[in-house]
Amino acid sequence: MSASREQKSRKTSTIIRLALAGVALVGIGAAATSAAWTAQTTLTAGARAASIELYGALAVDGTCPTGSGSPYVEADTSAAAVAITLASGEFAALLPGQERSVAICLRNGGDLPLTVSLQPIAVTSNSVFGGSTPATIEVRKSGVAYSSTVLAANAVLPLDVVVTTPASWPSAYQGQSSGAVQILFSGSTDVP
Numbered sequence: 001m002s003a004s005r006e007q008k009s010r011k012t013s014t015i016i017r018l019a020l021a022g023v024a025l026v027g028i029g030a031a032a033t034s035a036a037w038t039a040q041t042t043l044t045a046g047a048r049a050a051s052i053e054l055y056g057a058l059a060v061d062g063t064c065p066t067g068s069g070s071p072y073v074e075a076d077t078s079a080a081a082v083a084i085t086l087a088s089g090e091f092a093a094l095l096p097g098q099e100r101s102v103a104i105c106l107r108n109g110g111d112l113p114l115t116v117s118l119q120p121i122a123v124t125s126n127s128v129f130g131g132s133t134p135a136t137i138e139v140r141k142s143g144v145a146y147s148s149t150v151l152a153a154n155a156v157l158p159l160d161v162v163v164t165t166p167a168s169w170p171s172a173y174q175g176q177s178s179g180a181v182q183i184l185f186s187g188s189t190d191v192p
Contacts, residue, residue, distance in 0.1 A: 053109040054116065054187035056084045064105030064156045072107055083182050086161065091178070094128060094135060096169035099162060101140075106157040106185055114187035116157060117148040127178045128165075135165040135173075139183060151187070 055072035057065065065071065073084070090102050108114050118139050123129035129137060139146040140160045151157050161183060 050111045050189075051109075052112060052114065052187065052189060054114060054185065055107040055109050056185060057105050057107075058084065058086070059103030059105050059158065062103055064103075064107070064158045066107075066156055068107075068109055072105075072109075083184055085182075091163045094163065094165050096165055097167040099164045101160040101162045104139075104159050104161055104183075106151065106159065108151040108153055108155050108157075108187065110187075110189075111153055112189045113153060114151050114189055115148055116151045116185055116187050118146055119184035119186060121181065121183055123178065123181055128173055128176050129178055129181070131172070133166050133168070133170055133173075135163055135169070137161065137163050137178075137181060 053074065055068075055074055057071040057073060060071060084104050086102055091100055094100070106116055108116070121137055121139075123137065128135045138161075140162055141149070141157070146159055149157065
């Protein structure tokens with residue numbers, strides 16, 4: 001090989017080495033620069049399903065307790081509805097032309113608003129609520145017949161159970177009873 005060719009080959013080899021070294025430096029610099037501009041973060045979160053719970057109770061001294069616990073009864077005790085049991089004497093010894101009421105309370109103990117609905121009141125036909133001139137039983141809110149309302153989370157709903165007898169209640173009703181009358185309320189929520 002001639003000296004000029006050998007010199008040219010060394011020169012080309014040196015240029016190639018310098019070019020590769022430059023590319024390597026640019027790559028390392030780019031990697032170092034990009035690493036300087038990256039950051040990481042970690043997110044940790046828990047999840048919990050909403051709580052849905054409807055409670056019922058008799059009013060205490062005419063007012064609805066606002067706290068949880070006694071005297072409230074959970075809805076799940078009677079086919080997914082609140083069943084409120086009235087004392088046997090509340091509507092005893094009814095006379096013609098009477099209207100008697102008992103204050104009751106519903107409480108939403110859950111996390112979400114509930115649509116609280118009154119279920120149909122079942123009465124037996126051979127009782128004070130049957131026949132041709134029966135006594136009536138209804139649930140009222142502020143004096144108006146109640147059917148349903150939206151109850152906010154942790155809110156209380158005062159209601160009245162009202163029994164009314166006709167003014168000209170026939171004597172055939174004397175001594176009759178109603179048997180057990182259950183007043184059922186259910187709570188539901190719409191999933192957004």
